[in-house]
Amino acid sequence: MKNCNIVKDLMPLVAENIASEESSNLVKKHIETCSECKIVWDSINDNEYTDAFESEAIPIKNARDKINTYRKKSNIVIGLLITYILLIIFQFLTRPVLLPADKAILDFEIKGEDIVLTLSSEVAGISLSGMESDPDNKKEGYSLMAWTNRINKYMPNRSEAKYLIENPKSKLIYYISDNDVDIILGEHNKSSNRATLPRLALSYYLKLAGFVFLITALIAAFTKIKWFKYPATFSFSYIITHFLVVGTKTATYQMTKDFLIILVLSLILSMALVMFYKQRSTI
Known part of the structure; x- marks a missing residue:
């Protein structure tokens, strides 16, 4: 009889597949x-018993759902933080450092209507902006x-590279x-006063x-207007990200x-922080 009582207590859990393998x-x-x-086990399929069991199992289901939801949100927060850290590292490694002309441009030559620049192996990127006027000599x-x-x-096998400026207007x-x-490249290759x-x-x-x-954090802390925590979190994320970038x-x-x-990295960090705050408040 003692074993029967234990088994009857375990039956609802086994029927819902939430019992351990040993209990099953x-x-x-x-x-x-x-x-x-x-007979009791077979009666689980009856509506009356099933309804009774479902009423008894609601707290268990709710607890399980909360745990699953918490795990999913935790994974999202961790994913956002990992993405943020990786992007910060990538930005740190690829952030441009301007080179002086003598270290960047090894040679230049005019070929017909085009200009060909020889770039040193130190150059990782180059940009040529549009025409602008020089106030010294009134030329563009x-x-x-x-x-x-x-x-x-x-980077291995770094070598010199060519940069072609096709048919420049100047x-x-x-x-x-x-x-x-x-x-x-210009008049006698002289330095400019600009x-x-x-x-x-x-x-x-x-x-x-x-x-x-400062403003939104104070308002959120001393008033009941809690939505001010969102701009406070984003502005805080912006400050942190600015110094990291x-x-x-x-x-x-x-x-x-x-x-x-x-801006993009601040948005990622603020999303992670908001989700983390919400999880802490529900524990």
Whole structure:
């Protein structure tokens, strides 16, 4: 009789496949030799018993569903954080470092209507912007930048490369390196008195993010308007990401690219933090 009571207690769990393998084997072996328990086991398919069992099993189901949901959300949070870290590492390794003209451009030559530049093995990327006017000599020319990065230094079989400028409208090319501008192709290959300054807008965005974080965090902490935690989380993520991407410097020659990278990474980090907060609050 004692075994029968234990088996009857285990039957609902076995029927719902939430019992252990040992418990399932115990029930199956017992009902093969106990006709009374066999009747109870068969009655599980009856509506009356099933409804009663479902009512009793609701807490178990709810607990199991909560555990599964918690695990899924935890996996999403971990995935977002891993993605964020990998992208930060990739950005760190590939972040452009401007090269001076003498280290980037080994030679140039005019072939018909085209210009061919010989780039050194240190160059990882190059960009040629549109025509702009030189206030010194009232002539128009192009702006050229070449850069390296941390990962390029470890690339095997690095060699010189050719860069073709097809049928340029001007033979005057200004090479930009930090705050200096050199004429690498033009009138007697002389240096220019021009200076190209980096964009400083990232500093304003950083200050704005700090202001938004301070205001929204205080409102969320001392009022019942809890949705302010979302802009607070995003602005906090922006501040952290800014320093991880560009460091303490806010000057950049690639304003649009840097801003978009910071924005996307901030969104990923803020999503992970919001999901983490929600999970902690439900525990």
